[in-house]
Amino acid sequence: MRTTIEITDRQRARLLELAAERGEKGFSRLVQEALDQYLEGRLAREERVQEAVAVLGTLSPRAAEALEASVRDIRGRWR
Numbered sequence: 001m002r003t004t005i006e007i008t009d010r011q012r013a014r015l016l017e018l019a020a021e022r023g024e025k026g027f028s029r030l031v032q033e034a035l036d037q038y039l040e041g042r043l044a045r046e047e048r049v050q051e052a053v054a055v056l057g058t059l060s061p062r063a064a065e066a067l068e069a070s071v072r073d074i075r076g077r078w079r
Helices: 009-021 030-053 063-075
Strands: none
Touching: 009 030
Protein backbone atom coordinates (compact mmCIF):
# COMPACT_ATOMS: atom_id res chain seq x y z
CA MET A 1 0.00 0.00 0.00
CA ARG A 2 1.24 3.45 -0.80
CA THR A 3 1.11 6.20 1.78
CA THR A 4 2.75 9.51 2.43
CA ILE A 5 4.97 10.22 5.40
CA GLU A 6 7.14 13.17 6.23
CA ILE A 7 10.83 12.63 6.91
CA THR A 8 13.75 14.99 7.11
CA ASP A 9 16.20 15.50 4.27
CA ARG A 10 18.84 13.87 6.47
CA GLN A 11 16.66 10.79 7.05
CA ARG A 12 15.92 10.49 3.32
CA ALA A 13 19.60 10.76 2.43
CA ARG A 14 20.55 8.15 5.00
CA LEU A 15 17.79 5.79 3.85
CA LEU A 16 18.87 6.13 0.23
CA GLU A 17 22.47 5.47 1.27
CA LEU A 18 21.50 2.33 3.18
CA ALA A 19 19.32 1.13 0.31
CA ALA A 20 22.21 1.62 -2.14
CA GLU A 21 24.50 -0.40 0.14
CA ARG A 22 21.96 -3.22 -0.12
CA GLY A 23 21.67 -2.84 -3.87
CA GLU A 24 18.13 -1.49 -3.74
CA LYS A 25 16.90 1.52 -5.69
CA GLY A 26 14.44 2.85 -3.12
CA PHE A 27 14.08 2.65 0.62
CA SER A 28 10.57 1.20 0.95
CA ARG A 29 11.88 -2.17 2.17
CA LEU A 30 13.99 -0.43 4.82
CA VAL A 31 10.96 1.47 6.09
CA GLN A 32 8.87 -1.72 6.10
CA GLU A 33 11.55 -3.55 8.10
CA ALA A 34 11.84 -0.65 10.55
CA LEU A 35 8.08 -0.57 11.06
CA ASP A 36 7.96 -4.34 11.60
CA GLN A 37 10.70 -4.10 14.22
CA TYR A 38 8.99 -1.18 15.95
CA LEU A 39 5.60 -2.89 16.03
CA GLU A 40 7.04 -6.21 17.23
CA GLY A 41 9.01 -4.41 19.93
CA ARG A 42 5.96 -2.50 21.06
CA LEU A 43 3.91 -5.69 21.26
CA ALA A 44 6.68 -7.39 23.25
CA ARG A 45 6.82 -4.43 25.68
CA GLU A 46 3.04 -4.49 26.09
CA GLU A 47 3.17 -8.23 26.83
CA ARG A 48 5.91 -7.70 29.45
CA VAL A 49 3.84 -4.97 31.10
CA GLN A 50 0.80 -7.25 31.19
CA GLU A 51 2.89 -10.04 32.72
CA ALA A 52 4.23 -7.65 35.35
CA VAL A 53 0.75 -6.36 36.17
CA ALA A 54 -0.49 -9.94 36.48
CA VAL A 55 1.92 -10.67 39.32
CA LEU A 56 0.93 -7.61 41.36
CA GLY A 57 -0.21 -8.69 44.78
CA THR A 58 1.07 -12.26 44.47
CA LEU A 59 3.59 -11.88 47.30
CA SER A 60 2.45 -12.35 50.84
CA PRO A 61 2.89 -9.27 53.03
CA ARG A 62 5.76 -11.01 54.84
CA ALA A 63 7.53 -11.91 51.58
CA ALA A 64 7.02 -8.37 50.26
CA GLU A 65 8.56 -6.88 53.42
CA ALA A 66 11.53 -9.26 53.17
CA LEU A 67 12.06 -8.30 49.54
CA GLU A 68 11.89 -4.59 50.33
CA ALA A 69 14.40 -5.04 53.18
CA SER A 70 16.71 -6.88 50.82
CA VAL A 71 16.52 -4.14 48.23
CA ARG A 72 17.15 -1.44 50.84
CA ASP A 73 20.17 -3.40 52.10
CA ILE A 74 21.62 -3.82 48.62
CA ARG A 75 21.05 -0.15 47.77
CA GLY A 76 22.66 0.87 51.04
CA ARG A 77 25.82 -1.08 50.20
CA TRP A 78 25.97 0.10 46.59
CA ARG A 79 28.94 2.43 45.96
